Amino acid sequence: MTFVAQTLTVNGAKVALNRGGAGEPLLFLHGADGLTEWPEILDDLAQHYDVIVPDLPGFGLSEAPSFVDDISDVAYLLMDMLEQMDLRGVRVVGHSLGGWAGLEMAVRSCARIHSLALIAPAGIHVKGSPKADIYMIDPDEQARIAYADPELGAAAAARALVSKHQNQAILNRIASARLGWNPRLYNPRLERWLHRVSAPVLILWGDADRIIPPIYSQAFGALMPGAKRVTVAHAGHLPHVEKRAEVHALLQDFLRG
Amino acid sequence: MKVTSFNLMSYADIDLGVKDKFKSAWVLLPNSYFDPVKGHALYNRYLDELELADELGFDGVAVNEHHQTAYGLMPSPVVTASALARRTKRCRIAILGNAFCLRENPVTLAEEHAMIDVITGGRLISGFVRGVGTEYFSLGANPVHSLERHKEAAELVVRAWTQTGPFAFEGKHFNIPYVNLWPRPFQQPHPPIWCPSQGSLETIEWAAHPDRKFVYLQNYSPRDSVGRYLDMYRDIARRKYGYEAASDRIGWGAPVYVGETDEQAVNEARPHIEALFNVLLPKASELMFFPPGYMSPESLAHILKHKKANSGGVTIESLMARGIIIVGSPDTVRKQIMDNHRDMGFQELVTMLTFGTMPADMSEANIRRFAREVMPALQPLTDREYRGFEPALA
Numbered sequence: 001m002t003f004v005a006q007t008l009t010v011n012g013a014k015v016a017l018n019r020g021g022a023g024e025p026l027l028f029l030h031g032a033d034g035l036t037e038w039p040e041i042l043d044d045l046a047q048h049y050d051v052i053v054p055d056l057p058g059f060g061l062s063e064a065p066s067f068v069d070d071i072s073d074v075a076y077l078l079m080d081m082l083e084q085m086d087l088r089g090v091r092v093v094g095h096s097l098g099g100w101a102g103l104e105m106a107v108r109s110c111a112r113i114h115s116l117a118l119i120a121p122a123g124i125h126v127k128g129s130p131k132a133d134i135y136m137i138d139p140d141e142q143a144r145i146a147y148a149d150p151e152l153g154a155a156a157a158a159r160a161l162v163s164k165h166q167n168q169a170i171l172n173r174i175a176s177a178r179l180g181w182n183p184r185l186y187n188p189r190l191e192r193w194l195h196r197v198s199a200p201v202l203i204l205w206g207d208a209d210r211i212i213p214p215i216y217s218q219a220f221g222a223l224m225p226g227a228k229r230v231t232v233a234h235a236g237h238l239p240h241v242e243k244r245a246e247v248h249a250l251l252q253d254f255l256r257g
Numbered sequence: 258m259k260v261t262s263f264n265l266m267s268y269a270d271i272d273l274g275v276k277d278k279f280k281s282a283w284v285l286l287p288n289s290y291f292d293p294v295k296g297h298a299l300y301n302r303y304l305d306e307l308e309l310a311d312e313l314g315f316d317g318v319a320v321n322e323h324h325q326t327a328y329g330l331m332p333s334p335v336v337t338a339s340a341l342a343r344r345t346k347r348c349r350i351a352i353l354g355n356a357f358c359l360r361e362n363p364v365t366l367a368e369e370h371a372m373i374d375v376i377t378g379g380r381l382i383s384g385f386v387r388g389v390g391t392e393y394f395s396l397g398a399n400p401v402h403s404l405e406r407h408k409e410a411a412e413l414v415v416r417a418w419t420q421t422g423p424f425a426f427e428g429k430h431f432n433i434p435y436v437n438l439w440p441r442p443f444q445q446p447h448p449p450i451w452c453p454s455q456g457s458l459e460t461i462e463w464a465a466h467p468d469r470k471f472v473y474l475q476n477y478s479p480r481d482s483v484g485r486y487l488d489m490y491r492d493i494a495r496r497k498y499g500y501e502a503a504s505d506r507i508g509w510g511a512p513v514y515v516g517e518t519d520e521q522a523v524n525e526a527r528p529h530i531e532a533l534f535n536v537l538l539p540k541a542s543e544l545m546f547f548p549p550g551y552m553s554p555e556s557l558a559h560i561l562k563h564k565k566a567n568s569g570g571v572t573i574e575s576l577m578a579r580g581i582i583i584v585g586s587p588d589t590v591r592k593q594i595m596d597n598h599r600d601m602g603f604q605e606l607v608t609m610l611t612f613g614t615m616p617a618d619m620s621e622a623n624i625r626r627f628a629r630e631v632m633p634a635l636q637p638l639t640d641r642e643y644r645g646f647e648p649a650l651a
Binding site for chain 2: 178
């Protein structure tokens with residue numbers, strides 16, 4: 001599937017995005033590593049949807065505007081973007097940091113959101129169960145522990161050391177730290193408003209996730225009793241990469257509804 | 258030249274095996290490895306050594322700030338500087354430095370520095386630093402905002418020291434409705450401000466600005482980079498700001514060990530300097546010292562690419578050859594420092610005469626030998642012995 005690169009100006013800020021496929025709109029929000037590695041599941045989804053994949057502020061080719069200090073600014077920027085593009089009935093698929101951004105949008109308004117599929121989302125904290133400190137471990141180590149399969153992890157670690165990835169990865173880390181350094185990748189005030197998410201929610205989690213442990217799936221379940229939760233076996237923090245076909249089938253099933 | 262005795266206050270009783278077990282003496286080394294009884298002895302010994310420096314005629318004594326590490330036991334240099342305030346009589350007391358930007362409200366530190374300055378009748382030197390990367394893990398501050406907060410905190414502190422209050426400080430990171438320091442500092446307009454660094458163009462441009470003219474202190478660096486960065490200060494002052502930087506704005510800091518002979522000095526210093534560089538200094542990951550946003554993306558890319566940051570395996574010979582440390586007989590040490598002064602012209606020298614695992618008797622002997630046999634030749638040095646600034650070399 002061919003994706004086309006575009007640049008929008010939203011609220012004065014340059015937002016780079018890739019768009020491909022046709023159908024109802026689907027907004028994919030990437031995780032803390034940005035789109036240094038393109039998830040091929042997006043090509044699968046573009047067989048059925050109009051898939052819109054922005055670089056979040058400061059990531060990839062999107063600028064880091066001075067008005068983005070935290071995740072709430074990101075949420076409002078994305079909401080401005082959906083308005084500007086006049087998208088309605090948007091399927092939001094968010095991974096990790098992007099799942100957090102999706103939830104921050106959804107507690108503000110689900111008027112343009114059809115449904116939310118969240119893959120190992122950040123955004124909340126479970127006392128006594130820290131996430132991996134992605135700001136302390138080196139990028140290659142982080143890439144290694146993102147996978148359940150040690151061979152996939154080793155290959156990802158080797159790729160993380162290639163310098164063409166490294167320069168972009170550094171900018172992405174700065175963009176991620178701006179939003180997630182303190183407190184680490186969550187907003188203490190998000191969970192008190194999760195009841196405002198009126199769209200259907202699917203939560204997917206790899207059973208061997210070492211970045212955000214699977215106990216977070218249960219915690220989201222307790223906060224959003226209406227959410228459908230599915231555990232993906234033999235998958236780490238990137239189930240949509242590691243178990244692409246299985247996760248694609250799960251997403252298709254949910255997003256059709 | 259003014260000569261200062263700096264004490265890092267390392268946990269000298271460190272179990273050298275922690276390097277293999279925990280990779281780093283920073284942030285992650287369990288504090289069960291700190292023995293408070295030994296710590297009691299160490300703090301008092303280190304303070305004794307600084308008081309001795311005052312008695313022996315050093316122009317200054319210096320302390321600094323590090324958090325959650327065996328590398329240096331001063332999470333608050335204000336505490337050690339306060340202890341020295343009443344026990345030293347004539348020397349300057351330099352806090353090199355305090356990370357004002359790591360505090361929620363930097364005014365608390367500005368108040369404490371003002372107290373020390375008033376108690377000592379104006380003997381305080383105040384160092385402004387961002388803190389090394391690990392402090393951002395220990396204290397939670399976001400490294401992405403480090404430079405912005407550093408500059409804003411410095412503006413806040415200088416205004417708090419100099420401007421009649423109450424006034425409101427309205428910044429991006431700090432918004433304080435009432436700033437009105439009681440006491441305000443003894444020295445007018447404010448205590449001297451130093452910027453200790455391991456080499457940063459941005460820091461030099463900021464420090465050398467005509468509104469600041471802060472002292473730039475290059476620490477822990479190979480001789481070549483010391484020369485390059487100190488010349489950069491003079492070059493930026495001249496070319497960017499149009500004034501000639503005074504040599505008393507420029508300082509160099511290094512570990513120094515004086516033995517009876519060259520050979521004896523190397524043998525004595527070796528285990529202690531190697532413990533400092535190979536056990537106390539290394540980190541568990543590159544990002545632990547250089548968290549995202551702490552430095553420019555280009556600099557971080559360079560570090561990650563070369564994995565050049567120290568992870569151990571350093572020898573005293575390599576440190577000496579690169580001019581990071583000065584070790585030898587009194588003649589050797591005196592000559593090397595005087596040669597460096599002739600080439601670089603710094604009027605501030607900060608010596609680290611106690612380092613790593615060095616025992617008390619060796620530290621004291623080093624301090625006394627330096628004060629007796631080296632320092633008297635250094636203190637009279639002025640710009641007359643400096644070969645002068647040659648911009649072509651900058």
